[in-house]
Amino acid sequence: MSSPEEKTLILKSSDNEEFLVKESVAVQCITIKNLVEDGCDLDAIPLLNVDSKNLAWIIEFMEKYADSTSTDAEKKDFDTEFVKKPFNDVLGLILAANYLNFPALMDVMCDACANEMKLWSVEQVREKFHIQNDYTEEEEKAVRAENFWAFE
């Protein structure tokens, strides 16, 4: 029995750029998989929270991972190069992977993010993530003292 012709999807980024992707590749994103299974018959699938910059990267990643000829070692090498991006882009990809529900990409990007964060100081974390310190001076001192050895 011959399989039906490989279907191609059109994914549209938030800034209205269109990308052609094979369905079998795109369904690595569970969000897209669900849309397809629910019988979405739009011409293009709009991805409102993913801009073209991120979508291009995501498609690059999806295609590498869908490729059955690439070995685990090759994927690992690819990952190592893929995550070499400015930190804000890493975060952008994490958000996009979360929105699209793409577990493999989420894994790789979160690992990369955690790796970078490991040695940061508390101040660096606040700066890079734009987090407001909502402790009072006394509270912060107390929390610090609780785990003083972790700062050594």
Added chain:
Amino acid sequence: MAPKRRSQKLYLPEEVWVEILSRLPVKTLLRFKCVCRQWRTLISSPTFASLHLNRSISNPTRRSILVFDQYEDQFVSFDPVTFSPIKKFNAGLDRVNCFGSEIMCVGSTNGVLCIIDESGRIWLWNPSTRQYRKLPPGINDRSTFLSMGFGFDSVSNDYKVVILGFRYIREGEHGIWVEVWSSNLESWREIKVDYSFRRGISVCDVIVEGSVHWFVMDSSRGSRGRMLVASFDMRTELLGVIPLPESKHNYIFSGFNWNEKFALITCDNPQKYRRIYQVWTIESDSVGKESWSKKFTFELNVGSVAQYRSMLNTVNGKVVLDKGGKLMFYDVETRKMKTVGTHEDEFFPLGAYSYVESLLSIKGFSPLGQDGVNEN
């Protein structure tokens, strides 16, 4: 004073924070509690601790091998892949001498260690978070010989310590009592048993997921001291006993955790350098009858017999051997042997355990004193 703000402009949803933070080491997470209140709440939550633990457990590179060096009274952790020593690990033991003297480690489960000292006092301790608690006194008289086990009941999410206490009845006959401490209930409970056996070592031999095992000597009438395996099930809290495979009573044996199952190692030719070991597990047939089943054999050239003190344990598929002050790891699958540490490193190991760092907190945990206060 920093301004207090009711809401924060964090532009990542919480599930994304969890995905990222659950990949960080414990020490980093403890520091990051200072970032903001939301992070402290998240990192301190039991749900997060479980998630973090599950992620660590499923990553073989995070499960180190912990060896207790009795001479230095400290733990040394070894990288599970390269076997190089990662760190020396008293994690507060040197600061506070609250663990007493002559301490032994009963076992390691989910990042929590169970420590006992020579007077039979018991502590549960998470070295990564430096939190601990001492167990209260139990029901029976603790001055008789005791042997302890420590494990986890995943059904009720309960850490349990089990004690076998040995009671002399008459010449050649010993009775036992069994007590189990539940971390959820924070109390001891006596389990009625009808066995009679003896044991000379204060800690159990093998801990697997859901049960704890001891090699004991049958001391019921007419048993002529045959060896048995006593097993305590963490969930049902039942103690069961099974004799060793018939033909192997006189041979060197040990037990180990083989893929979370209790496995027995026997040796046919203990007098030789090139030893052949057999590995057995207990299998139940269709009607629930248990019997020993030989799984595989492996060969180990132990060199000069006199130098080998003991097979300490098997952790993550590696047999840990104590060769007179030097530690060796033997990988049963690849059949590769490796001496660990530098030639200056000398260890006096008392046991080897599988260890994973975790944030887990048990009811009643409190921090190890910072100012060296000896807490009795």
